Amino acid sequence: MSRPLAVALGLLAFGAAASPVAGACELHLRDARSGRELQRLPLDANAPEIRIAFEHSVLGTTVIDRYRFTPRPLLVEEEFEGEGYGLPAAPGPGERLERVGNRQRLSLQRPVDPLVVRASASTRMRLLRPEGDLLLAGLGALSVAMEAAGCTPSNTPSSP
Numbered sequence: 001m002s003r004p005l006a007v008a009l010g011l012l013a014f015g016a017a018a019s020p021v022a023g024a025c026e027l028h029l030r031d032a033r034s035g036r037e038l039q040r041l042p043l044d045a046n047a048p049e050i051r052i053a054f055e056h057s058v059l060g061t062t063v064i065d066r067y068r069f070t071p072r073p074l075l076v077e078e079e080f081e082g083e084g085y086g087l088p089a090a091p092g093p094g095e096r097l098e099r100v101g102n103r104q105r106l107s108l109q110r111p112v113d114p115l116v117v118r119a120s121a122s123t124r125m126r127l128l129r130p131e132g133d134l135l136l137a138g139l140g141a142l143s144v145a146m147e148a149a150g151c152t153p154s155n156t157p158s159s160p
Contacts, residue, residue: 025151032116032143039139041129043069048151049076051128052117059084064128069148073115078106115146 025045029038043050048069056063059082066077080087081103088106091097095108119125121137136144 026149028147028149029139030145030147031139031141032114032145033141035145036141038141038144039134041127041134043148043151045151048148050146052125053128053133054120054123054125056080056082056084056087057123059087063087067112067115067146069151071148071151072111072113073146073148075108075110075112077108079103080106116143117146118142119144 025043025048027041027043027048027050029041030036031038048071049066051064051066053062053064055061061081064077064079065075066079067073068076078088079100083089088095088097088104091106092108095106097104097106099105117125117136119136119139119141121135125136127134127136
């Protein structure tokens, strides 16, 4: 057996072929307590963003947070309906709050590092994806840490 073939087979045995493509822009989901990897999802390298939705525990309305990876996570938008605990009543310095139909949208640039969310089934904490929502409680962790990997800062936009 040739040396290159032996090396390739050795890498296969250790799972290297199952690794993502080098340089691929991905969202890594991990159990925040143990660090155990839960899932990897592709991100758009030109706009590495995610949207996380949940039901407000008091109002019962949907809140949608949009995060951009620059490469560190920034909360760039929060969309919600109504007024309640934990929801902004007015914009802070450098923020913009606008009404869009019966909902409100807060535009901001708030670092959230590390980005860790409680995977609550009662609030239906979920990652919004074009191919279908990912219910975070279904991943088997109480808290989920999220980080982007392989997304180069030169590909990340800087405005909301």
